Amino acid sequence: xxxxxxxxxxxxxxxxxxxxxxxxxxxxxxxxxxxxxxxxxxxxxxxxxxxxxxxxxxxxxxxxxxxxxxxxxxxxxxxxxxxxxxxxxxxxxxxxxxxxxxxxxxxxxxxxxxxxxxxxxxxxxxxxxxxxxxxxxxxxxxxxxxxxxxxxxxxxxxxxxxxxxxxxxxxxxxxxxxxxxxxxxxxxxxxxxxxxxxxxxxxxxxxxxxxxxxxxxxxxx
Amino acid sequence: xxxxxxxxxxxxxxxxxxxxxxxxxxxxxxxxxxxxxxxxxxxxxxxxxxxxxxxxxxxxxxxxxxxxxxxxxxxxxxxxxxxxxxxxxxxxxxxxxxxxxxxxxxxxxxxxxxxxxxxxxxxxxxxxxxxxxxxxxxxxxxxxxxxxxxxxxxxxxxxxxxxxxxxxxxxxxxxxxxxxxxxxxxxxxxxxxxxxxxxxxxxxxxxxxxxxxxxxxxxxxxxxxxxxxxxxxxxxxxxxxxxxxxxxxxxxxxxxxxxxxxxxxxxxxxxxxxxxxxxxxxxxxxxxxxxxxxxxxxxxxxxxxxxxxxxxxxxxxxxxxxxxxxxxxxxxxxxxxxxxxxxxxxxxxxxxxxxxxxxxxxxxxxxxxxxxxxxxxxxxxxxxxxxxxxxxxxxxxxxxxxxxxxxxxxxxxxxxxxxxxxx
Numbered sequence: 001x002x003x004x005x006x007x008x009x010x011x012x013x014x015x016x017x018x019x020x021x022x023x024x025x026x027x028x029x030x031x032x033x034x035x036x037x038x039x040x041x042x043x044x045x046x047x048x049x050x051x052x053x054x055x056x057x058x059x060x061x062x063x064x065x066x067x068x069x070x071x072x073x074x075x076x077x078x079x080x081x082x083x084x085x086x087x088x089x090x091x092x093x094x095x096x097x098x099x100x101x102x103x104x105x106x107x108x109x110x111x112x113x114x115x116x117x118x119x120x121x122x123x124x125x126x127x128x129x130x131x132x133x134x135x136x137x138x139x140x141x142x143x144x145x146x147x148x149x150x151x152x153x154x155x156x157x158x159x160x161x162x163x164x165x166x167x168x169x170x171x172x173x174x175x176x177x178x179x180x181x182x183x184x185x186x187x188x189x190x191x192x193x194x195x196x197x198x199x200x201x202x203x204x205x206x207x208x209x210x211x212x213x214x215x216x217x218x219x220x221x
Numbered sequence: 222x223x224x225x226x227x228x229x230x231x232x233x234x235x236x237x238x239x240x241x242x243x244x245x246x247x248x249x250x251x252x253x254x255x256x257x258x259x260x261x262x263x264x265x266x267x268x269x270x271x272x273x274x275x276x277x278x279x280x281x282x283x284x285x286x287x288x289x290x291x292x293x294x295x296x297x298x299x300x301x302x303x304x305x306x307x308x309x310x311x312x313x314x315x316x317x318x319x320x321x322x323x324x325x326x327x328x329x330x331x332x333x334x335x336x337x338x339x340x341x342x343x344x345x346x347x348x349x350x351x352x353x354x355x356x357x358x359x360x361x362x363x364x365x366x367x368x369x370x371x372x373x374x375x376x377x378x379x380x381x382x383x384x385x386x387x388x389x390x391x392x393x394x395x396x397x398x399x400x401x402x403x404x405x406x407x408x409x410x411x412x413x414x415x416x417x418x419x420x421x422x423x424x425x426x427x428x429x430x431x432x433x434x435x436x437x438x439x440x441x442x443x444x445x446x447x448x449x450x451x452x453x454x455x456x457x458x459x460x461x462x463x464x465x466x467x468x469x470x471x472x473x474x475x476x477x478x479x480x481x482x483x484x485x486x487x488x489x490x491x492x493x494x495x496x497x498x499x500x501x502x503x504x505x506x507x508x509x510x511x512x513x514x515x516x517x518x519x520x521x522x523x524x525x526x527x528x529x530x531x532x533x534x535x536x537x538x539x540x541x542x543x544x545x546x547x548x549x550x551x552x553x554x555x556x557x558x559x560x561x562x563x564x565x566x567x568x569x570x571x572x573x574x575x576x577x578x579x580x581x582x583x584x585x586x587x588x589x590x591x592x593x594x595x596x597x598x599x600x601x602x603x604x605x606x607x608x609x610x611x612x613x614x615x616x617x618x619x620x621x622x623x624x625x626x627x628x629x630x631x632x633x634x635x636x637x638x639x640x641x642x643x644x
Contacts, residue, residue, distance in 0.1 A: 045642050054554060055638035075558050082556020089641065093551035097234030098227070105222035110556040116222070152555075164641075 001191035002028040002051055002160055007060030008214075009046050020046040022214040023060070028193055030159065033186035035194045035201040038211035044195035045164055047211065051193060052085050052162045053077050064160055082110040086153035088178075090165035092145045094137040100124065100148050101133040107155035116155075123151040127181065143174030150181055161185055163194045167201075179204045224561070228568045235541065239573055242537045246577025246621055247584060249523075249530035250613050254585025256519040259592055261604035263515060266596060267508040274504055278497050285493060301477045302330070302448040302467060309477065312447060313359055313423060315348035321444040324432070326471045327364070330448060333470055340451035342366055345435045345444065351428075353405045358392060359427040362435020362445075383431045386411035390418060391425035406430075407438050448474075531624035538570055538625040542632040549632055550640030559633040566629035567622045574621025578614045586610070 009021040020043040028034045038044050049055035050062060053069030061068060064084055069077050094103050104120040113119065124130055127147040137145055146166055153161060163182055167175035175198060183204045186192045194201055195211075202208035210217045232239045301309070304320035311320060327343035345362040365380025381387055386406065388398055393416045398404060402413050411430060419425060436442045450467075464476040542549070549562055590601050 049638045049641060052554065054641065075560075078553065078556050078558045080556075081554065085556075087551075087554045089551075091547065093547050093554075093641075095227075095231075095548055095551075097230045098222075102222055102226075102230070106227070106552075107555055108222055109224065109227065109552070110558065110561065112223075 001030045001032075001065060002026070002193065003061075003063040004047075004051060005061045005063075007047075007050055007057040007062065009043075009050060009055065009057050019214050021050065021057070024211075024214070024216050025060075026051075026209070026216065028160075028191045030191050031186055031189050032207070033183050033192040033194070033205045035196060035205035035208040036211050036216070037197055037199070037201065037208060038195075039197060042211045043214040044197075044211055046214075048162050048164050048193060048195045051160075052087060053081055078110065082107075083156065084159050086156065086158035086161045088146070088149050088153045088161070088163040088166045088182075090168040092137070092142075092149045092169075094145055094148055096137055099134045099136060100129055100140065100144075103137065103148055104151045104155055107152045111156060113156075119155060120151065123154055124148070127151050141174075142169050143171070143177065146170055146174065146178055147181075150178060154185060157190070159191060161190050161192045163192065163196075165196050165198075166194070167196060167198045172200075176200060224564065224568065228565060228572060231545075231565075232569060232572060235544070238537050238541055238544075239569070242534050242570065242573035242621070243577040243580065245530040245533040245537075246574050246617055247581035249526045250578045250581025250617055251585040251588065252526045252581075253523050254582050254609065254613060255588045255592075256515075256523060256585075257606065257609055258586060258589035258604055260512065260515055260519065261606060262589060262592070262596065262600055263508075263512055265600045265603045267505075267512070269600065270508070271501070271505060274501050278501055281497055282494055300450050300463060300467075302326070302450060302471060302474050303477060304446060305473045305475050307446065307475070312346040313348045315350075315357065319347055319441075319446050321441060321446050322448075322471070322474060324364075324436075324443050324445045326474065327445065327448050329470060330450065330467070340366055340449075342449040342451075343432065343445045344447045344449065345432060345439065345441060346446060347435075347439055349407075349439070351406060353407075354396065357426075358389075359423055360435055360439070361427055361429050362432040362439075363429055364432035381414065381429050381431050383434055384410070384412060385414040385431070387415045387417060387429035388413055389425045389427040390416075390420065392428065393417075409434070409438065527620070531620065534570055534573065534621050534624040535628055538566055539628040539631075541569070542566060542628050545632070546635065546640050549635050550637040553635075553637030554641060563629050563633035566625055566632050570625030570629070571618035571622040574618035575614070577621070578617030581617070582610045582613050 004024060004026040006023045006025050007021055008019070008023055011018040011020055022043075024043075024047060026034070026047075036044055036047065046055060050057050051064075053062065053064070056070050062070060064080075067080065067084075069080050072080055095106060098106065101117070101120055101124065104124060105116055108116040108120075121130070121133065124133060127150060129144060129147055129151070132140060132144060132148075137148070140148065146169070150166070153163075161182065166178050166182070170178060179194075179198075179201055182192050182194060186206070194205065303309070303311075304322045307320035311317075324343055327341050331341040343364050347360050348357060349360050350356070351358045363381055386404065388404075392398065393413075396404075398413055398416065400413050400416050403410050404413060405411075406428065417424060417427075430438075432445070433442075436444060467474065467476050552562060552565075553559075586605065589604070
């Protein structure tokens, strides 16, 4: 599903070059839940954004479902993301002026679908948020916010789900809940790449990789 | 969920930013509409004022024309024809017998059109003693006007009917006479047909009666001692020709210029007319100057306000873009295209332009209508330009969108990876 081949990414800053990702190769199959763990600054988020077609690598190739997103035009790449990739972020990135239901429906903006409302309600109910449909994000707990973001990411049933520290702001119960949801999605056939420093992820993921200084060091599971 | 709903929900969420943008558009649209409407009000008011002034001037000219006729009557006449050797003083002299000429002369003069003489008025004037009142008065017998053949003008003087008398001011005041009363003069009864107003001259001690009755009372049948001949608005340099013609026509007479006052009055009338015309022209120029001033004011105010509004909208859009960086990153991650992100910010600016234009247009009309509450409502109705209002409502969203273009483009071009990596 996702194939990364020797991708490298270097940031040029005022303080000098930062080699965020160095010749990383990774393959995730359908139904596979892969966790990449590592300390802050190890290059996890860069790896995830590159895998999501948002950050062009300096070297190496990215293939999702056999398509190289960076070979597409910017418009084509955006369309590709809408059709194939779901994102979950540590900061949730919920739109503060939309209700829970509308936040999930925001995923339909680039790719409308006829059953959008039913689909959003179904996901929210599944994630235990059916009583919160009309609430604004400001009225939600952090766990509810992350579950809303997860519902949004799963809206189009993307073949690839990318999660960047989704449990970073959550307590243990909510964190476990989110990880179980990711694992459940993988069981349904989705490919899930989770970057985190949460050690609990290892127990639920099919594979757990360590990342340090831009390199994938080892598989610890 | 659609884009319009997203924009409207965001507007409702960030009311202050949107409100400030609306305010700036409303101010610009209001200035434009108010200024333009006021200019149109000014134009309509000018049309109305000048039309009124022109009508007033026409009326004044007609009145002056009429006054002139009356002045000619009151002043007497352009020329006075007296028997040869007589002077004006002789008319009021009771110490020697008057110089006379035949009444027929008036008819001769009327039937032989002399130059531009338009009115011929024969009179018999004599200072006499009013025996019943033991006082001296001037008796003037008047025939009215001897109409000139083919003359089309109105007669200047109506004849005093037989048995009637017109009484001068001093006489009716001192004797307590009333119109309609009967008075006895030289043994004959006369009904008072009119009491004259004060003139401050010999008219105040004059009795006017029918010419033939005067001739009978004075024992001078068929005689007169003056012919008043009028030439309307004549010029003094023509007097010599008139004098020569009359001398040939009426032997034994002399012509006295009696027109200087009339000419002066005629000139005064002409001056008044010229002044009125000049005043109208002055008014036109004044209105044109005022309009030019208003236009000049609008010419700098409107561009300044429009520019300020554009800069303000650009700034507010920039702040909005900055506030929504995370949202932009997320939308791009969801697969929203850069053009769609651009559309979100342009759409928002256009909405502020639309709302601002409607408010501004209404406010501009309101201000213009209340600028001078003394003007008739009709002028305002005429001055309202629905085309302008429609143009403002249509173009304001476009201009607001144009003003927001650069920050919106910046938003659309933001690197989502950079935003998301920052968290």
